Amino acid sequence: MSVPRVEFVDRAGRIRRLALLAVVIAVLAAAPAWGGRDDLRLLAEIYAYVGLASLWNLLAGYAGLVSVGQQAYVGLGAYLLFALTLLAGVPPLLAIPLAGAIAAVVALPAAVLLFRLRGHYFAIGTWIVAEVFRLLASQASVLGGGSGLSLPVGIVTSIAATRQEREFLIYWVALALVLLVLLVIVALLRSRYGLALKAIRDNELAALSNGIDVRAVKVIIYLVTAFATAMIGALIFLQKLRISPDAAFSVNDWTAFVIFMTVIGGIGRIEGPIIGAGVFFALRQTLADLGTLYLLLLGTVAIVVMLRAPKGIWGLIADRFGWQVFPLERRVVLDERKP
Amino acid sequence: MLDWINVIVQGVLVGGLYAMFAAGLSLIFGIMRLVNIAHGDLIVLAAYLALVAAQTLGIGPLPALLIVAPLMGLIGYVLQRLVLNRTLGDDLLPPLLVTFGLSVIIQNGLLEVFSADSRRLQAGTIEVASFPVAEGIAIGALPLLSFLVAVAMIAGLQFVLYRTALGRAFRAAADDAEVTQLMGLDNRHIFALAMALSLAVVAVAGVFLAVRANFDPAIGPARLIFGFEAVIMGGLGSLWGTLLGGIVLGVAQAIGGEIDPGWQTLAGHLVFLFVLAVRPEGLFPKVRA
Amino acid sequence: MPEGLLQVEALDAFYGDFQALFGVSLRVETGQAVAIIGANGAGKSTLLKSIAGLMPTRPEAIRFDGAAIGALPAHAIAARGITLVPEGRRLFASLTVEENLLIGGQLNRSGPWSLARVYALFPALAERARMPAPSLSGGQQQMVALGRALMSNPRLMLCDELSLGLAPIVVRDIYAALPAILAEGTSLIIVEQDIVQALRAASHAYCLQEGRVALAGVARALTREAIAAAYFGV
Numbered sequence: 001m002s003v004p005r006v007e008f009v010d011r012a013g014r015i016r017r018l019a020l021l022a023v024v025i026a027v028l029a030a031a032p033a034w035g036g037r038d039d040l041r042l043l044a045e046i047y048a049y050v051g052l053a054s055l056w057n058l059l060a061g062y063a064g065l066v067s068v069g070q071q072a073y074v075g076l077g078a079y080l081l082f083a084l085t086l087l088a089g090v091p092p093l094l095a096i097p098l099a100g101a102i103a104a105v106v107a108l109p110a111a112v113l114l115f116r117l118r119g120h121y122f123a124i125g126t127w128i129v130a131e132v133f134r135l136l137a138s139q140a141s142v143l144g145g146g147s148g149l150s151l152p153v154g155i156v157t158s159i160a161a162t163r164q165e166r167e168f169l170i171y172w173v174a175l176a177l178v179l180l181v182l183l184v185i186v187a188l189l190r191s192r193y194g195l196a197l198k199a200i201r202d203n204e205l206a207a208l209s210n211g212i213d214v215r216a217v218k219v220i221i222y223l224v225t226a227f228a229t230a231m232i233g234a235l236i237f238l239q240k241l242r243i244s245p246d247a248a249f250s251v252n253d254w255t256a257f258v259i260f261m262t263v264i265g266g267i268g269r270i271e272g273p274i275i276g277a278g279v280f281f282a283l284r285q286t287l288a289d290l291g292t293l294y295l296l297l298l299g300t301v302a303i304v305v306m307l308r309a310p311k312g313i314w315g316l317i318a319d320r321f322g323w324q325v326f327p328l329e330r331r332v333v334l335d336e337r338k339p
Numbered sequence: 340m341l342d343w344i345n346v347i348v349q350g351v352l353v354g355g356l357y358a359m360f361a362a363g364l365s366l367i368f369g370i371m372r373l374v375n376i377a378h379g380d381l382i383v384l385a386a387y388l389a390l391v392a393a394q395t396l397g398i399g400p401l402p403a404l405l406i407v408a409p410l411m412g413l414i415g416y417v418l419q420r421l422v423l424n425r426t427l428g429d430d431l432l433p434p435l436l437v438t439f440g441l442s443v444i445i446q447n448g449l450l451e452v453f454s455a456d457s458r459r460l461q462a463g464t465i466e467v468a469s470f471p472v473a474e475g476i477a478i479g480a481l482p483l484l485s486f487l488v489a490v491a492m493i494a495g496l497q498f499v500l501y502r503t504a505l506g507r508a509f510r511a512a513a514d515d516a517e518v519t520q521l522m523g524l525d526n527r528h529i530f531a532l533a534m535a536l537s538l539a540v541v542a543v544a545g546v547f548l549a550v551r552a553n554f555d556p557a558i559g560p561a562r563l564i565f566g567f568e569a570v571i572m573g574g575l576g577s578l579w580g581t582l583l584g585g586i587v588l589g590v591a592q593a594i595g596g597e598i599d600p601g602w603q604t605l606a607g608h609l610v611f612l613f614v615l616a617v618r619p620e621g622l623f624p625k626v627r628a
Numbered sequence: 629m630p631e632g633l634l635q636v637e638a639l640d641a642f643y644g645d646f647q648a649l650f651g652v653s654l655r656v657e658t659g660q661a662v663a664i665i666g667a668n669g670a671g672k673s674t675l676l677k678s679i680a681g682l683m684p685t686r687p688e689a690i691r692f693d694g695a696a697i698g699a700l701p702a703h704a705i706a707a708r709g710i711t712l713v714p715e716g717r718r719l720f721a722s723l724t725v726e727e728n729l730l731i732g733g734q735l736n737r738s739g740p741w742s743l744a745r746v747y748a749l750f751p752a753l754a755e756r757a758r759m760p761a762p763s764l765s766g767g768q769q770q771m772v773a774l775g776r777a778l779m780s781n782p783r784l785m786l787c788d789e790l791s792l793g794l795a796p797i798v799v800r801d802i803y804a805a806l807p808a809i810l811a812e813g814t815s816l817i818i819v820e821q822d823i824v825q826a827l828r829a830a831s832h833a834y835c836l837q838e839g840r841v842a843l844a845g846v847a848r849a850l851t852r853e854a855i856a857a858a859y860f861g862v
Contacts, residue, residue: 299443
């Protein structure tokens with residue numbers, strides 16, 4: 001008797017795909033050799049945004065949790081980094097995952113509160129939670145209060161001896177972090193969790209009646225996202241060497257731009273945020289001199305894309321040509337063996 | 340003791356202003372389930388328009404309002420008709436993203452035209468006038484006026500909603516927008532009228548904001564958040580609930596601010612989160628979210 | 629051959645990739661009541677939705693008074709005098725009975741029907757005018773839905789499953805009102821699961837089966853066997 005089995009559709013061929021990926025990673029890892037200081041900074045910034053956008057995509061595009069408050073964890077991770085290094089003497093690079101872990105713990109009660117809300121209310125609730133974090137940070141005078149503070153020289157030099165070594169190290173950590181985030185996301189989506197997520201995204205009620213513990217899945221996704229977002233936040237501000245509540249918890253920098261990137265690139269697909277980040281930074285680099293006009297243009301592009309191409313750039317491409325970079329599409333194969 | 344009564348009175352009066360921020364939001368959310376992230380920025384836009392009108396024409400805030408309100412109404416109609424109508428539907432994201440984009444555009448547009456300097460709309464002596472109400476308690480004329488205007492505005496909106504054919508159409512569209520079409524109503528037009536009304540209300544809020552405090556292009560999002568807190572605490576679909584939500588917020592902030600100035604906004608947020616935790620549907624919900 | 633009030637010609641309807649109607653044609657003359665019967669999923673409601681403008685349709689597939697209305701939006705079709713009484717009533721839940729009726733008359737089309745006339749037809753509604761619509765019984769809600777449609781003084785009224793969820797005696801009362809409606813000049817299309825009631829109320833009938841017209845003719849002349857065959861596709 002034939003038994004149907006599920007396999008991944010892998011059109012481009014596994015070997016070819018892995019080889020291409022390896023080449024790209026190798027080139028990026030070698031950036032300190034071919035790139036200057038500014039290039040490394042820019043690349044690290046791109047990695048951070050790709051990470052943030054991919055995580056937001058996981059939350060909103062896959063788990064259906066539209067949050068406009070992820071800046072809460074960017075800022076929390078950043079402040080935890082400063083607190084751990086300044087007040088507890090933790091080595092900066094070790095403080096990054098530690099900040100992520102603590103943020104995940106904080107995220108649990110936040111999730112319990114926020115998950116009482118649905119849809120619009122949930123979204124606004126996440127923003128207000130972020131505002132609460134920001135205001136609490138402003139009250140923490142030991143971490144600079146409202147005006148913030150700079151990372152002391154002693155801690156900066158403890159990362160590495162020379163400035164060049166520091167910059168290389170931070171760059172590699174940024175690259176490793178974003179690759180890790182993407183790896184975790186792909187692994188998650190290829191697992192049974194991923195199938196559950198797709199089910200939840202398509203029809204939550206049906207998923208529930210099929211025995212999927214929707215709530216548990218959502219909480220786990222929320223915590224994982226908080227963990228990774230906080231780590232990225234910690235790294236961003238480690239590189240900036242300076243923190244302030246308004247910068248760390250900025251809704252524009254860490255939510256509006258992230259959402260723009262994800263939606264322009266294509267929500268609900270892994271490739272989307274990467275493409276979106278590319279477009280965002282291409283625009284920024286070419287139009288940076290225009291200042292506020294650049295932001296006006298960005299807002300307009302976001303609106304136009306949402307109205308004309310709601311699936312984003314990658315959505316258009318993938319639907320047209322059937323491409324996928326990350327093999328996530330599944331199909332059921334009915335065995336042809338005769339009984 | 341007297342101090343605390345004063346504080347609470349001030350909080351109640353500020354609540355009127357918050358209700359003004361919130362009323363337009365409440366209307367739109369109730370009718371179209373649209374979350375307008377740019378709402379606060381639109382209040383600030385109205386404030387700047389009033390400033391320009393006042394300065395170029397040499398008039399006071401009230402005549403400026405008579406110009407700005409219809410203008411904002413027109414902007415609302417066009418905005419809804421051309422852009423926002425196309426985002427309506429079950430999905431949360433399109434209106435969210437489009438209004439985020441709008442928010443960025445308005446903030447940076449205002450920054451480009453007016454710079455980041457703080458401005459204020461002059462209103463004359465009313466700004467500092469106050470009435471002594473009881474032993475040691477005085478009420479500022481301006482806060483009292485904004486409160487009374489807020490109440491009048493909500494009463495006016497209630498009148499429109501419950502005693503006019505247009506209001507009936509608004510409520511019907513909120514219930515079932517597919518069936519209103521069968522009655523011959525053009526939803527695109529109805530929703531655009533609702534947004535026009537909402538922005539006319541925003542104009543009033545903007546003028547009072549401009550007179551009461553210094554404003555600059557960046558203060559929009561904070562007003563949006565206060566507006567949302569008032570709407571959600573009051574309960575979806577109830578305009579009087581929104582007034583009450585505004586008052587609760589105002590009082591919470593006033594008490595928090597009295598304990599420690601840095602705690603003012605935070606106290607409001609914490610009270611909001613508390614209400615959300617124990618009674619997510621709000622104090623006077625009429626409609627299910 | 630003079631065209632009828634409503635002429636549906638080779639109408640197709642799709643829900644995404646799924647085709648619900650295949651080349652359906654029918655005709656309603658002024659002053660007629662036409663019944664459309666068929667099993668669940670046969671496409672009856674889809675047909676009414678297409679006529680009412682809620683589904684994308686080829687312009688010439690539907691002609692009303694000679695004009696091609698297929699591509700018009702729902703509110704424009706309502707303005708021309710075609711009103712749908714939707715399946716399941718779909719009253720406005722936060723409006724009172726009277727407000728539901730009034731909004732039906734929002735278009736202010738001229739004709740015999742007014743609030744007073746509707747109350748005369750359905751006295752039970754007059755007593756409950758200020759009550760919220762959802763508080764009424766199923767039968768009364770159906771009366772409100774009918775009254776709401778009548779308030780627009782339609783030339784053609786589309787009734788989708790009037791008997792849905794109602795007790796037989798209540799259904800009889802509802803159908804008892806139809807002759808008065810016809811007499812005032814409104815033609816009817818009646819979609820029904822209750823075949824007996826439908827064939828009694830209408831002069832002509834069509835039977836749909838899986839999106840196609842399986843049987844058509846004068847209601848009185850249709851035999852039981854013919855109906856059963858057309859209904860089930862046997």
